Amino acid sequence: MGNRPDPGLSAIMSERRHLLNLAYRLLGSLADAEDVVQETYARWYAMSRPEQDAIDSPAAWLTKVAGRVCLDLLRSARVRRERYVGEWIPEPLPERPQPATDDPADRVTLDESVNMAFLVVLESMTPAERVAFILHDVFRYPFAEVAEIVGRTPAACRQLATSARRRIRDSRVPPAPAAQQAGVVRAFKRAWEGKDIDALIAILDPEATATGDGGGLVTAVLRPVTGAEPIARFFADRMDARSGMRLVERTVNGQPGLVAELDGVAVSVLAFDIAGGRIKHVWAVLNPEKLRPWTTR
Numbered sequence: 543m544g545n546r547p548d549p550g551l552s553a554i555m556s557e558r559r560h561l562l563n564l565a566y567r568l569l570g571s572l573a574d575a576e577d578v579v580q581e582t583y584a585r586w587y588a589m590s591r592p593e594q595d596a597i598d599s600p601a602a603w604l605t606k607v608a609g610r611v612c613l614d615l616l617r618s619a620r621v622r623r624e625r626y627v628g629e630w631i632p633e634p635l636p637e638r639p640q641p642a643t644d645d646p647a648d649r650v651t652l653d654e655s656v657n658m659a660f661l662v663v664l665e666s667m668t669p670a671e672r673v674a675f676i677l678h679d680v681f682r683y684p685f686a687e688v689a690e691i692v693g694r695t696p697a698a699c700r701q702l703a704t705s706a707r708r709r710i711r712d713s714r715v716p717p718a719p720a721a722q723q724a725g726v727v728r729a730f731k732r733a734w735e736g737k738d739i740d741a742l743i744a745i746l747d748p749e750a751t752a753t754g755d756g757g758g759l760v761t762a763v764l765r766p767v768t769g770a771e772p773i774a775r776f777f778a779d780r781m782d783a784r785s786g787m788r789l790v791e792r793t794v795n796g797q798p799g800l801v802a803e804l805d806g807v808a809v810s811v812l813a814f815d816i817a818g819g820r821i822k823h824v825w826a827v828l829n830p831e832k833l834r835p836w837t838t839r
Contacts, residue, residue, distance in 0.1 A: 557605075568672060572834075606690060610691055634836075635795050658797070679707065723816045753826070800812040812824060812826045
């Protein structure tokens with residue numbers, strides 16, 4: 543009996559991808575998502591075998607634990623981000639390479655629920671709204687199960703998801719076709735490389751914003767830059783200051799983006815929100831702690 547195999551081991555480990563996908567969407571941080579998955583499995587294996595056997599659905603148990611850990615982290619994140627140097631932007635993810643590697647980033651499914659614009663809107667939600675919305679609207683969990691994770695009634699969770707849905711609807715515009723997005727990003731790249739301020743202004747929405755995230759570890763503007771001309775001049779000046787910088791077109795969170803490299807090392811990842819053929823938002827992640835999936839390839 544003591545040597546009999548664990549019949550649920552493969553089922554337990556097969557949940558890892560799902561848990562990582564859930565945690566990344568809830569937290570916007572791959573590093574934190576990995577920690578959540580580790581903590582979830584640690585709690586599972588801290589139980590005795592009889593305790594594990596008594597759980598009807600290990601997968602549901604793992605999701606519930608991961609969701610609660612994420613909810614606690616989201617609540618503490620609000621305090622941590624008040625102390626964060628400058629603006630906090632969700633951690634960008636690269637496209638999955640072929641063949642896939644063992645990097646956790648390769649296990650996150652890239653769809654519209656991880657594009658940067660979507661993740662930024664999630665940041666404006668309360669922790670409970672975010673958890674209820676992601677679990678129900680993205681992962682299709684019934685409100686009865688969501689309620690067990692959030693610690694509220696199913697009706698209250700339904701209201702949380704409705705509120706979150708309204709935030710999404712009010713902040714988003716219909717996305718441009720992928721080919722059009724790629725064309726706009728390519729035009730931005732060429733104009734930036736050429737330090738062509740007029741061309742940059744033409745590509746940017748007049749009320750565009752550009753946000754940088756250096757995390758206090760590298761130099762980055764502490765507040766968003768607003769307006770097409772100020773943004774154009776900022777990027778042109780940055781190209782002057784970083785001689786030898788190379789811009790590479792890459793997929794960022796499932797959408798066309800750019801990576802700035804120095805000596806083959808990623809120093810910035812740029813994600814864009816594009817509507818009407820123009821760039822409305824630029825998010826530039828420079829914090830090296832958020833660039834691990836980009837610099838290990």
